[in-house]
Amino acid sequence: MGRPPCCDKVGVKKGPWTPEEDILLVSYIQDHGPGNWRAVPTNTGLLRCSKSCRLRWTNYLRPGIRRGNFTDHEEKLIIHLQALLGNRWAAIASYLPERTDNDIKNYWNTHLHKKLKKLEANGVSSSSSHQPISKGQWERSSKLTSTWQSKLYVMPCPSISRTVPRRS
DNA sequence: AAGTTGGCCAACCGCCTGCGT
DNA sequence: TACGCAGGCGGTTGGCCAACT
Numbered sequence A: 001m002g003r004p005p006c007c008d009k010v011g012v013k014k015g016p017w018t019p020e021e022d023i024l025l026v027s028y029i030q031d032h033g034p035g036n037w038r039a040v041p042t043n044t045g046l047l048r049c050s051k052s053c054r055l056r057w058t059n060y061l062r063p064g065i066r067r068g069n070f071t072d073h074e075e076k077l078i079i080h081l082q083a084l085l086g087n088r089w090a091a092i093a094s095y096l097p098e099r100t101d102n103d104i105k106n107y108w109n110t111h112l113h114k115k116l117k118k119l120e121a122n123g124v125s126s127s128s129s130h131q132p133i134s135k136g137q138w139e140r141s142s143k144l145t146s147t148w149q150s151k152l153y154v155m156p157c158p159s160i161s162r163t164v165p166r167r168s
Numbered sequence B: 001a002a003g004t005t006g007g008c009c010a011a012c013c014g015c016c017t018g019c020g021t
Numbered sequence C: 001t002a003c004g005c006a007g008g009c010g011g012t013t014g015g016c017c018a019a020c021t
Helices: A019-032 A039-044 A050-061 A072-085 A089-093 A101-121 A135-144 A148-152
Strands: none
Touching: A019 A039, A019 A050, A039 A050, A050 A101, A072 A089, A072 A101, A089 A101
């Protein structure tokens, strides 16, 4: 028997969120806090899957999120961290607390990846030419150190509000 | 003005991990 | 120890919109 779906697909709404749904979700989380996502659709009456609720909150509704143009500093940091960590967007996002992993991933795929390719085509070496830390290296470093910051071998993160990456 | 193309980004999908039992 | 479930993550998709022909 295969693994059951995360939620009942029948009667679950998909697609863009409406302002009314956003209000329901935000007011519920303001009252109860994020977490226990499975209970959110039931308690709010939202016809959404729990995953969808969590995604909407973390990527769009969560307070403190900055949207729009990335600064030069953010761009350089993303390039540096991507070269260091590879496509571990959640780990990269922990260094940019105002940005979501989805935002960073989208920005990388649409802007930076092309930009770097262009630069490399022009013979300009980029930081992405470095080898990212392999999964094995990551795991080994995790055994040697206890703090999340030390795993990265880069500057300490000013505020890590998200969970540490998996396989850490 | 109408049709086509390409970029952007919100959201979905499926896999993995950690935790509780 | 094994199993089931919820949450987390990265890859991918699809719809919208602006630019172009």
